[in-house]
Amino acid sequence: ELKVEQNPLFLSMQEGKNYTIYCNYSTTSDRLYWYRQDPGKSLESLFVLLSNGAVKQEGRLMASLDTKARLSTLHITAAVHDLSATYFCAGASGNTPLVFGKGTRLSVIA
Amino acid sequence: DGGITQSPKYLFRKEGQNVTLSCEQNLNHDAMYWYRQDPGQGLRLIYYSQIVNDFQKGDIAEGYSVSREKKESFPLTVTSAQKNPTAFYLCASSRRKGVTDTQYFGPGTRLTVL
Numbered sequence: 001e002l003k004v005e006q007n008p009l010f011l012s013m014q015e016g017k018n019y020t021i022y023c024n025y026s027t028t029s030d031r032l033y034w035y036r037q038d039p040g041k042s043l044e045s046l047f048v049l050l051s052n053g054a055v056k057q058e059g060r061l062m063a064s065l066d067t068k069a070r071l072s073t074l075h076i077t078a079a080v081h082d083l084s085a086t087y088f089c090a091g092a093s094g095n096t097p098l099v100f101g102k103g104t105r106l107s108v109i110a
Numbered sequence: 111d112g113g114i115t116q117s118p119k120y121l122f123r124k125e126g127q128n129v130t131l132s133c134e135q136n137l138n139h140d141a142m143y144w145y146r147q148d149p150g151q152g153l154r155l156i157y158y159s160q161i162v163n164d165f166q167k168g169d170i171a172e173g174y175s176v177s178r179e180k181k182e183s184f185p186l187t188v189t190s191a192q193k194n195p196t197a198f199y200l201c202a203s204s205r206r207k208g209v210t211d212t213q214y215f216g217p218g219t220r221l222t223v224l
Contacts, residue, residue, distance in 0.1 A: 033212065033213075035215075041217070041218070042200060042215040042216060042217045042218050043153075043200065043202075043215040044215075045212045045213070045214065048212050088152060088153070090153075097143065097155050097158055097168065098155075098213060100152040100153040100154075101152055102150075102151060102152040103151075103152050105150075
């Protein structure tokens, strides 16, 4: 059974700083997703990573996947207040539904 | 505009009542999903459907029921058997389950039991 763990669960960062959110998964996952959720809102798709070594970037966010280590990272560069949200990773394998991590609540402060 | 709609946005239920949450999509997606989110928690899968007239239980199906009579609609009924239904309910869809297609989410329904 696939299990997905994120850390940290809470993150407070200063504007302009860099940080990384980690997503570990327990068994083979052939695709890994990152989503963003603003308070009281729905989930917005950020990235889908399909193969070992995949790297995707959008603005100040960069996601990567290491299937050998069963690890995905979401790197935040020069954080700005607009990035404050909860970030979820989710994995799946074969024909199974997505399994979500508990989310990382990011707060960017001045 | 293509997308997923959920209604109502807020729903209040008395104990012992059944309530139905609506989910409609015009993306021509085959697969649809219902998730429950509790405060500070991730998403837990309630039910999913890959094709019309077929659906499967997720991790927390007890106390819930669904139907999939049309491709674009996947309503969720929260029955009186669900002991703690207060939560945020999210509906999602994807072109097909089990492949690389991303799930797209509706705006959610916040259910409160009085």
